[in-house]
Amino acid sequence: MQKNEFESISDDLQQSILKSRQRVIESIGKNIDVYGVTLSIGHLYGNMFFRSEPVTLDEMVDTMGLSKTSISTGMRTLTDLKMIHKVWGKGVRKDLYEVESDWYQTFADFFTIKWRKSVEMNIQSLQKSRKEMLALLAAHQEEEAPQKLLTADLAKIESALEYYEWLNRLIDALESGEIFEIVPKTTKI
Template identity: 45%
Template sequence: MKDNETLNKTRNVVIDAIAQNMNLYGITPSAGRLYGLLFFSDKPLTLDDMKEELGMSKTSMSNSVRSLLDLNMVEKVWVKGERKDLYTIKEDWYQCFFDFFSIKWRTAITTNSSAMEKSIAHLQELVDDPDTSDEIREHAQKDIKKLEERMEYYEWQNRLIDSFETREILNFIPIEKDKE
């Protein structure tokens, strides 16, 4: 009995750490606990299994699973004879890392780039307008330069994300550390 208690305590320490760390990445602690539960599970779990184990509401459980599915961290699996949806973690943690950051970064890049492109167009109109004062024109030109430099950064970030998606990054930082 004491061994089982020790096993559960050590698992809970890891699950709590995962929940805290996922919170840093914008994932709710409840989704982090759910991920930790699935990590230690020897079999795929239903929403009811997870709800019973974690004591979460059905809505919270459903939202957490959906969030983890959207980030490609868990997957729905099929088991013969089982009518309910079953879930398990994706075992390739490297791919989960690539997927998570690719999804999050692409969203941020798209949002920021779109706003900057629109701003550059409006600022260029100011620069081209003969009625714009020299002072405003000068500020607009400086802003355009800053925004264009930032756009170069986003282009670099897109190439980095591409290297995650193609796994080309592993040519530079292999999964297994070279043994010397």
């Protein structure tokens, strides 16, 4: 809890606010596995979400009651996922972190990072297999059974490559922000 955050708020109201916040923190923790991170890192993000000012690693250690190593690992993971970022603070010698406030951008960044890596790996495998199968097809031109099997497999590979080309275009739309022209950001709930 930040200093003076609840200074002029009654104890009962403080408890109600903290209870509501805790529900959100728990929900984020439970659902952040879609980002491939652990429950504790989700709770770290959830706790940081309610901060109105950047926090240090030590402040989050105190807040969460976890080891400095665990918090540091969590901060690094969240930074790599572009869910939090370092900020500068006048007169502060320690690193300061704050939550990326644009959840739309966080989603776009995360999925472009993960999907791009997956797409590249799968395209390489498909292209290598296509090259090998084309060589086998050429080497067994006179044999009907291998021709039929390899032709069917190559059609499947071509279909998969078309899918990954489409996925690359989707990733490009996320990276460029074009996706928000098709599916606009919601401004009010």
